Structure formats: C-alpha cells, structure tokens
Amino acid sequence: MVKNKIRPVQFRRKRERKTNYKKRISLLTSGKQRLVIRRSLCNINLQIVEYKPEGDNIIVSANSKELIKLGYNLNRGNIPAAYLTGLLLGQKAKKKSVKEAILDIGLNTHIKGSKIYAALKGVVDSGLKIPCSDDIFPKEERINGTHILQYAEKLKKENKEMYEKQFSSYIKNKAEDVKKQFNDIKDKIIKV
16 A cells, blocks of 8 residues: 655745745845846846845836937847946946845856846946956956957858848847947946
C-alpha cells in the first residue's frame, strides 16, 4: 500500500516564477529603498520603491517611453536608451531627496555589461549612491552607441540590402548618428 505524501502548496508568485522570496526578504531586511529595474524587448522601466507592510510604495519611476518627449527617436530597448532612462530616474530621484538605494533586478540574470547595468550606470552617474562594482558596467562605446554605428557601417559596406532592412527605422527617422542623438538627449536630461 502506497501512501500519498502531502506536499505544501507554494505561494502563487513562486509557482509562476515571478518572485524569489528568499532574495526579496534579504532586500527588505536591509531597510533601504530599492532601485527596481525591469526590462522588456522594447522598453526598460526603473523605479525607486520603499517597503510598507500594506504594500510597496513607488517614490519615483522612469520608463524609456519618456525619452520620446525629449526627442529620442531610436530603439528604446538598447543599451544607450537604458543608460538615458537610468540618468532620467536619477535626476527625478534627486528632486525627491532620494540619496541612496540598493539594486533589485528580480529574476533577471546577472550579465556583466547588460542593459540592466547600463541603466544602473545612468542612475549612479546622476549622483545616487548604490553599492556596486565598476567592472559590471558596459564599456563607454556601448553606452553612447558607438558600437551600433560601427556595426551599421560594416553592414553597409558588406551587404547594403541587409543594412537597409535592419536599420530601416534609423534611416526613416534620419537618426543614423546615434552618438550625436545620445549626447543631445543626455544634455537635456542633465539640464532638466
């Protein structure tokens, strides 16, 4: 006779792989505000969140869609857009008197030089204190979009048809100079 084992049911968000409760508890017990970074293919969302027993309180947030209002007409899911969004959040946080936070990337994988760390670099460059190591940030040519220009030029020489297909939105928006547009938007964010 086989006895059925009784297994406890996990929390719904843990079953759905949306929340790592061990990591969340360790972040909450620090007592500090959290810099929450969530990304998708087309956008990146950053929030400064404060824990309250009745629910988390969002102090300030920034989304890469806000870059459109500043004149950014390139892909909002790449490393330069992530950096600019982080810089924008940092500027907003300074106005709300936020001085420090700890990083919360949720279930995202830690990849050195990724969009998440580009956004973190933007927040750190704006003046917020977030404990992190400088070697996780992307290189400067990846942050300002130089790598996109280099790839576009290489592709244009090798296969013009593929270049026109892959960079059609850049050509349509007359935004082939990624580095110039990046610097213009960065200056606007710093002045705001």
